[in-house]
Amino acid sequence: MTFLRVTGLSKSFGGVKAVDQVDFTVKAGHVFSIIGPNGAGKTTLFNLLTGLTMPDAGAIILDGEDVTGLPAHQLAARGVSRSFQNLQIFFNMTALENVMVGNHLHTTRRFLPCLFGSSSVRDSEARTRIFAEELMHYVGLGDYVDADASALPYGALKRLEIARALATRPRILMLDEPAAGLNPAETAEIDALIKRIAEDGITVLLVEHDMHLVWGVSDHIMVLNHGRVLAEGTAEEIRANPEVVEAYLGHRARER
Numbered sequence: 001m002t003f004l005r006v007t008g009l010s011k012s013f014g015g016v017k018a019v020d021q022v023d024f025t026v027k028a029g030h031v032f033s034i035i036g037p038n039g040a041g042k043t044t045l046f047n048l049l050t051g052l053t054m055p056d057a058g059a060i061i062l063d064g065e066d067v068t069g070l071p072a073h074q075l076a077a078r079g080v081s082r083s084f085q086n087l088q089i090f091f092n093m094t095a096l097e098n099v100m101v102g103n104h105l106h107t108t109r110r111f112l113p114c115l116f117g118s119s120s121v122r123d124s125e126a127r128t129r130i131f132a133e134e135l136m137h138y139v140g141l142g143d144y145v146d147a148d149a150s151a152l153p154y155g156a157l158k159r160l161e162i163a164r165a166l167a168t169r170p171r172i173l174m175l176d177e178p179a180a181g182l183n184p185a186e187t188a189e190i191d192a193l194i195k196r197i198a199e200d201g202i203t204v205l206l207v208e209h210d211m212h213l214v215w216g217v218s219d220h221i222m223v224l225n226h227g228r229v230l231a232e233g234t235a236e237e238i239r240a241n242p243e244v245v246e247a248y249l250g251h252r253a254r255e256r
């Protein structure tokens with residue numbers, strides 16, 4: 001079943017076509033990865049899909065509904081959430097409070113039922129706190145529930161950013177470079193977390209330069225280059241595509 005369909009999506013900044021006539025569809029429950037060189041338009045695409053940036057042209061159909069041009073809070077209410085390439089953590093709050101802030105954006109209880117079904121607490125603040133604690137355990141940060149956000153190591157902050165995004169109870173979660181700056185062990189934890197999120201029925205869009213992570217978790221991969229779709233397919237197809245190797249993968253291999 002198609003959960004997200006994007007057609008002809010375009011956005012220019014001055015003379016730069018950051019996203020140029022992009023078409024793709026994402027199946028419900030899939031991990032759909034978007035890769036490509038720096039400046040290819042990946043973050044701009046997320047900004048368009050989350051209502052932070054208005055498209056110049058094109059359409060965004062979410063679960064059969066045309067949501068093109070809706071502002072961020074209306075997309076959040078329809079189950080769209082994202083993490084940010086540059087962490088959006090409030091360092092003057094505790095880790096838990098950061099997750100609770102995410103929860104205030106949304107109140108329906110349709111998703112992630114396993115995570116809050118046990119709660120019988122009526123008071124909504126207490127409920128929010130319990131759900132935020134459950135989310136921290138879910139992303140592997142159970143030890144940091146009472147910690148100040150400023151005390152968390154970088155790898156933990158990356159997962160706190162994901163917990164904050166999950167607090168809106170999304171149907172589709174967009175992760176912008178969740179493994180950037182992480183060591184292999186921390187990246188393996190992100191790999192397992194992404195798989196668990198998808199298993200729990202949340203569709204995942206992943207932007208990531210760590211190809212080990214991308215090959216490991218993706219059901220489908222799209223390659224952007226200069227704002228355009230260069231290729232899409234399975235990991236095997238993308239790996240074997242000479243244009244993708246030339247534009248992106250070859251350069252990354254040489255960097256290592």
Ligand SMILES: Nc1ncnc2c1ncn2[C@@H]1O[C@H](COP(=O)(O)OP(=O)(O)OP(=O)(O)O)[C@@H](O)[C@H]1O
Pocket residue numbers: 013016017018036037038039040041042043044045085
């Ligand atoms: N707000 C903006 N104003 C002007 N130009 C922008 C803006 N946002 C993005 N761009 C330009 O659009 C292009 C795409 O940028 P974008 O950040 O989407 O790339 P990216 O694929 O996420 O790159 P990276 O892998 O480095 O994060 C770049 O040329 C960038 O300079």
Ligand SMILES: [Mg+2]
Pocket residue numbers: 042043044085
């Ligand atoms: Mg980016």
